[in-house]
Amino acid sequence: METKIVLSRPLSLERQSDQETNYKAPNILRRILSLFKNVRPGSDVSCFKLPPEFNMPKSELQCYAECVYSTALDILSNLNGGKTPLDRLISVVAWTISAVRPLWFGVAPYNPTLGETHHVSKGNLNVLLEQVSHHPPVSALHATDSKENIEIIWCNSTVPKFTGTSVEAHVHGKRELKLHNHGETYEMNSPNLLIRIFPVPGNDWFGNVTIRCIETGLVAELSYISQSFFGFGTNRRLIKGKIFDSLSKKILCKIEGHWDSTVTVKNTDNAEVRVIYDAKEVISGLQAPVVKDLERVWPTETVLVWNKLSEAILSKDWEKAKEAKKSIEERQRELHRERESKGENWVPKHFLVSCSKEKGWNCSPIEKWVPNAPIISL
Template identity: 50%
Template structure:
């Protein structure tokens, strides 16, 4: 039997799923019934304190994409060119603020009860874009270790101004009423034209099982540039303290400050807002308040990538 050209093309078509975004996207497609009850049933035989790095998750709880793709989408799926803005900053303070804004943009809305597929050792995810930072990005990810699971990423822009290098390993642990997934390792953002390297941390993911199921980013993040001597500290937290998991206000709050590493007590700018709305920066010297990050523009209703070259899968 001879297949037609259309049938052959359909058989090898690249199927892409929507990225995680504020509105619609993948979250709108994944709404099974009794999800909280199904999630709780997974941990009936798991002891508090257990390491979940090798926990076998049933396929019904997996997102239709791997951890590599999820990491990669945080780099190449964005509504505005925040990476390019880092390279265009007029001075070291503005560039650090832009790097902070970009790091916040990689914080995407998690979906309770779902996790990406674990990549196999040696698995890769390669995407080349024709738009965005510096006229396009070339992003390559590889699973370089299975136990513990470690993912490496390398990305460059078309103009040769920005380079991303990072190596990360999630470390989930069960605590009875919650699962905390710390992200070990660091991300490096190198602005080659300015000879600056920014070392960026990552918040942890907190999955609350009791009293009400929820999924939120939490923890402290540092952004450090040794060349400029500037540093930022961010805290992903709730607006109020919770009592036994009850209350606590909004869980998507981001607060922090920018200061000189040599003078940690001398704050240059204060950062405050919500990573799913707006984050502002207040210059303490002038009192000026400006929008540091606008989530609606950066990750609001992101479109599914479109494959332009089906032979190599470029988007």
């Protein structure tokens, strides 16, 4: 019997109301409040187990990957086109903004299992992720474009905490984008996620992001500004920032806009303003990846690990979904007990991983280039 693979559409600009209806449990707000009734404010909820009614049919690993491989315009390959270091940094800023996607309130992706992977290709871009730690949850990403000579390395460690009226998920870990043709490395961090329960339910990205080119000394600072507590005002999905020379401290550009619509950059020398990012062009109309070669799909591939659960969620068969999720969790506990009994430590297959109090988590890819994948992003 041929395996039916469930691959859901990427998170994109459209609300995808039909899909949201499929995933959401009835009386969603009341049920969310019941989940947190015994959780104290300030608690770390990274290991919080959600019933499948509150899951979207994809892993968090896939959500991270979509930020890199799923765009309507190939803005990544355009990064090499800038004639000056400033031009290239502005393009990197636009690409970084494209990695921020709208989320649906009331549903969350699966917590990836230890060793889970996601391997997808789009044109010359090959993307590979691996869950390198489960407690705490840490995801590693490596993406390479051999034609453009571009490399991306991410290490994501998310710490969600319940505040009493919301969940604040702080995303830790270094992100690097390397333009090898220009000998430039851009280091950056991620904004944080706010899941507001009261008084106005919704999701938003917030916090400060710094993008620094090590070789040129140019720096971009971005602020993602969330709505006010009561949801009033025009700050929804607002982004503001500047680009400056870290040596002279001179401000070269100012950045302003909304990450779900358009973002502009203003040159401080000549006051010229231009649009550098249009969300409608980049993250709308996105399609689900397709499996081109099932035999080459690794057993650890996220779409295989969670396939039965995703299928049950889409069909709203909640009893089957509970059984599928329970089976996955029990299998993970069984593997953990086996390792403990043998005195073995789990070792990632695709990354060298280290962690220290000073530098946090660091994930270095073992291979120089990511191979072509059997799953293709359209």
